[in-house]
Amino acid sequence: MDILLIRPPRPPKAITIGEFMFSEPLGLEAVYRVLKQDHELLLIDMMVERSDIEKVLKKYQPRCVGITSLCIDVETILTLASRIKAVNPGIQIVVGGTQAQLRPHSFTSPNIDYVMTRSTAAGISELFSDLVAGKTPGAIDGVQSKKEGFAVPKQLQFNEYLIPDRSSTQRYRHHYSYFGYKPSALLQTSQGCSKCCSFCLRWRIEGAVERHQDMSAICRQIADIDEETIMIVDNDFLCDGGRLETLCDYLKEKRIRKNFICYSSVHSVLANKDSVERFARYGLKAALVGYESHNSKELSAYNKKCTVTDSKRASEILRGCGIDVWASFIMHPDWSHEDFHSLRKYIRILQPEVSSLTPLTPFPGLPYFDTFRDRLLVDEQEYTKWSFGQVTIRPGKMTLQAYYLEILKTNLYINLFMNNAMYLVRKFGWKALFRIAHGSLKLTYRYLTLLIEEKGTG
Numbered sequence: 001m002d003i004l005l006i007r008p009p010r011p012p013k014a015i016t017i018g019e020f021m022f023s024e025p026l027g028l029e030a031v032y033r034v035l036k037q038d039h040e041l042l043l044i045d046m047m048v049e050r051s052d053i054e055k056v057l058k059k060y061q062p063r064c065v066g067i068t069s070l071c072i073d074v075e076t077i078l079t080l081a082s083r084i085k086a087v088n089p090g091i092q093i094v095v096g097g098t099q100a101q102l103r104p105h106s107f108t109s110p111n112i113d114y115v116m117t118r119s120t121a122a123g124i125s126e127l128f129s130d131l132v133a134g135k136t137p138g139a140i141d142g143v144q145s146k147k148e149g150f151a152v153p154k155q156l157q158f159n160e161y162l163i164p165d166r167s168s169t170q171r172y173r174h175h176y177s178y179f180g181y182k183p184s185a186l187l188q189t190s191q192g193c194s195k196c197c198s199f200c201l202r203w204r205i206e207g208a209v210e211r212h213q214d215m216s217a218i219c220r221q222i223a224d225i226d227e228e229t230i231m232i233v234d235n236d237f238l239c240d241g242g243r244l245e246t247l248c249d250y251l252k253e254k255r256i257r258k259n260f261i262c263y264s265s266v267h268s269v270l271a272n273k274d275s276v277e278r279f280a281r282y283g284l285k286a287a288l289v290g291y292e293s294h295n296s297k298e299l300s301a302y303n304k305k306c307t308v309t310d311s312k313r314a315s316e317i318l319r320g321c322g323i324d325v326w327a328s329f330i331m332h333p334d335w336s337h338e339d340f341h342s343l344r345k346y347i348r349i350l351q352p353e354v355s356s357l358t359p360l361t362p363f364p365g366l367p368y369f370d371t372f373r374d375r376l377l378v379d380e381q382e383y384t385k386w387s388f389g390q391v392t393i394r395p396g397k398m399t400l401q402a403y404y405l406e407i408l409k410t411n412l413y414i415n416l417f418m419n420n421a422m423y424l425v426r427k428f429g430w431k432a433l434f435r436i437a438h439g440s441l442k443l444t445y446r447y448l449t450l451l452i453e454e455k456g457t458g
């Protein structure tokens with residue numbers, strides 16, 4: 001076999017939702033599509049298939065291996081690479097994906113041969129063709145080699161939009177879910193986000209303007225997707241009323257009925273109310289809305305371009321058209337007990353079906369990293385801790401232990417008293433409740449462990 005493409009297993013110690021929710025590896029599926037014409041290759045999803053890498057190598061004997069990465073995967077990938085090289089030092093190893101794009105130097109190791117900081121079809125094709133042919137690649141746009149060393153590019157460049165080949169994950173697809181919806185597919189229709197919120201990594205990965213793909217090509221992808229549920233991963237899918245109308249026209253004309261889930265900003269719900277209502281009639285079941293804070297001053301400091309009043313209006317509009325809201329909130333490190341209390345009160349007013357809390361995470365490279373440099377609880381190299389699930393900034397108004405206790409209290413309050421559990425049963429049945437509750441319990445256990453560890457260290 002020429003090439004194995006691998007999604008690594010998620011590290012058990014990281015605080016992630018990966019325990020109960022993971023979806024298709026869109027990036028790897030796109031790489032597969034680029035390479036399949038010219039090479040014999042296979043995609044292995046180790047989040048599903050937990051077989052030993054040695055057995056996999058023995059069976060397929062690849063010439064090169066391409067691995068996709070998120071921040072939490074660094075140690076797993078370094079270990080995987082050393083095991084691959086131990087079996088056969090001649091196998092060339094390429095790492096791509098979000099972490100390779102943002103922090104390529106985290107993969108500095110004698111076992112990683114190339115890192116792709118910007119993915120284009122031409123670059124991927126040239127790199128792998130050379131490696132399969134046993135040639136040393138020359139300079140390729142977006143590719144860094146071990147010899148020259150891996151470093152953050154002077155200017156971050158954005159990935160090309162590439163259409164995924166979903167047949168590459170055919171044997172795994174029944175495992176992929178999005179929250180209660182299982183099986184569920186992912187779809188990207190656009191890259192970038194012009195809202196430019198200060199805490200957000202996404203527009204920095206993909207650019208500060210939306211780069212939309214032609215809607216008719218997107219509609220062809222929708223028609224080819226077998227799953228009943230499609231999660232649209234765009235950063236703010238409801239941002240363009242015209243595109244929503246084109247999509248609805250297509251769904252109507254072709255009589256396609258699917259469940260759609262998407263991310264949206266409050267701003268876009270308010271700006272495109274009528275199209276959002278129409279999209280609800282054509283399948284939009286849930287929107288993930290970043291309400292972020294109960295405090296308008298904090299929203300403005302985050303550059304959120306909406307107020308608490310806007311959030312309340314958006315929540316009414318969404319409720320009015322029967323769209324479930326899966327809300328997210330950011331816990332600021334300078335919150336007091338009163339702030340946590342106000343947040344719980346605010347969630348009661350907004351009444352989202354599901355709420356999730358994320359500590360403000362100053363990911364290395366973001367401006368907040370410098371703002372909070374003196375209060376960081378985690379070294380840049382402690383990769384599994386940069387999961388956006390763990391507290392990384394020392395709280396300013398209470399001890400870390402008290403802060404974790406507030407997180408636990410708020411999580412329990414949301415899960416027990418905000419009807420999350422009943423919503424899950426009503427909507428998805430007991431099986432989904434158990435799957436999600438099992439994952440949530442693991443998360444709660446991780447928070448408890450951190451709380452106890454913190455007590456131990458004083």
Ligand code: B12
Pocket residue numbers: 010015016017018019021022023024025026027028030031065066067068069070071072094095096097098099101102116119124159160161162186188200201202205206233235386387388389
């Ligand atoms: C959808 C999504 C999810 C979904 C589905 C993920 C999945 N597939 O299972 C869910 C909700 C489950 C999820 C979970 C998590 N996610 Co997420 N997610 C995203 C989101 C919105 C889109 C990702 C995507 O599919 N993009 C489209 C694909 C095509 O892009 P891509 O993977 O980068 O691939 C391109 C290139 O990188 C390249 N490429 C990719 N792999 C490879 C490999 C090789 C060899 C090569 C050559 C090229 C290559 O090819 C593509 C060409 O364009 C991004 C935000 C964003 N806008 O990027 C966050 C994001 C990736 N997630 C993030 C995080 C932190 C997580 C969690 C760890 C959060 C948590 N605490 O639980 C978990 C991880 C658990 C898990 N399941 O993996 C961070 C990653 C930060 C980082 N530095 O790595 C992001 C950026 C969001 C953020 N916080 O800003 N996520």
Ligand code: SF4
Pocket residue numbers: 193194195196197200201202203235236265290
């Ligand atoms: S609207 Fe969402 S994706 Fe866009 S910059 Fe703000 S938080 Fe990031």
